[in-house]
Amino acid sequence: MYEEVCYNRNYIAEVICRLDFANPVEIFDSTMPKSVYKTVGKYYPIAEPQEIIGTQLQVNPVTGPVVNNIVKKQWVFWSRDKKSSCRIDSMSIVFSVKKYDVFENLRNAIYEIMKSVLGLSETYQGSRLGLRYINMLPMHDRENWIVEQFYNAFAAHKDEQTIRLITQFEYAALDKDLHVKLQYGYSNPDYPAVMKNEVFAIDIDVFSQGLIYDDDLETMIDNMHSEVQACFEKMITDDFREELNREENCDDLP
Numbered sequence: 001m002y003e004e005v006c007y008n009r010n011y012i013a014e015v016i017c018r019l020d021f022a023n024p025v026e027i028f029d030s031t032m033p034k035s036v037y038k039t040v041g042k043y044y045p046i047a048e049p050q051e052i053i054g055t056q057l058q059v060n061p062v063t064g065p066v067v068n069n070i071v072k073k074q075w076v077f078w079s080r081d082k083k084s085s086c087r088i089d090s091m092s093i094v095f096s097v098k099k100y101d102v103f104e105n106l107r108n109a110i111y112e113i114m115k116s117v118l119g120l121s122e123t124y125q126g127s128r129l130g131l132r133y134i135n136m137l138p139m140h141d142r143e144n145w146i147v148e149q150f151y152n153a154f155a156a157h158k159d160e161q162t163i164r165l166i167t168q169f170e171y172a173a174l175d176k177d178l179h180v181k182l183q184y185g186y187s188n189p190d191y192p193a194v195m196k197n198e199v200f201a202i203d204i205d206v207f208s209q210g211l212i213y214d215d216d217l218e219t220m221i222d223n224m225h226s227e228v229q230a231c232f233e234k235m236i237t238d239d240f241r242e243e244l245n246r247e248e249n250c251d252d253l254p
Helices: 034-043 103-118 148-155 214-235 238-244
Strands: 012-021 050-060 064-078 084-088 092-097 126-138 165-173 178-186 199-212
Touching: 012 103, 034 064, 034 084, 034 103, 084 103, 092 103, 103 214, 126 214, 148 165, 178 214, 199 214
Parallel strands: none
Antiparallel strands: 012 092, 012 126, 050 064, 064 084, 084 092, 126 199, 165 178, 178 199
């Protein structure tokens, strides 16, 4: 229903996509395979690897417990404008985008990089894949942007003493084997102070749990985005769609 929806502007503060590995991919603790490095570099050319220092407890029957320091690598890559990043370590791959344009650009990066990692070995699998869109709307006197059935459910509780007003519900998209967690309401950037700036959050997190193979990625990514889009469209009014379709300089947007 919403496959062709594409707006001229948006109020997206951040998009996050995360793949958790079923088992640690220990190669990333010390090195970055050339094939993965080359693929990541197509989309995130600035490499800033970091070291993570952790601890490990070992119990020796003679000398007793010993705490050892463990140094592991975290491979962080940035886009040229430093608005997007890809972080890879032995536990996960995480994408973060803070200047979002169209889904196709992010989709290509997610798919190619994740496939290059899972393709390193038949034993590499994912255990959870998620796609999350965080929208932040300047809502003062713009209640007509949100469909009444969503807005009226909690709007009566907002007054001059409100600190934060967020509601959450979860549902299953059974046809796609996905789980959706929706949080929306007044997030209050000045928390824990009393709310003065009426910033309305629409936070949609779609994810799948279970073994994930590289052959699953393309369909799963597309299905998750479709579900995010469907959820967002159900919440907004035609008035807000007109706002999103305005053609003008949008440099002031998140």
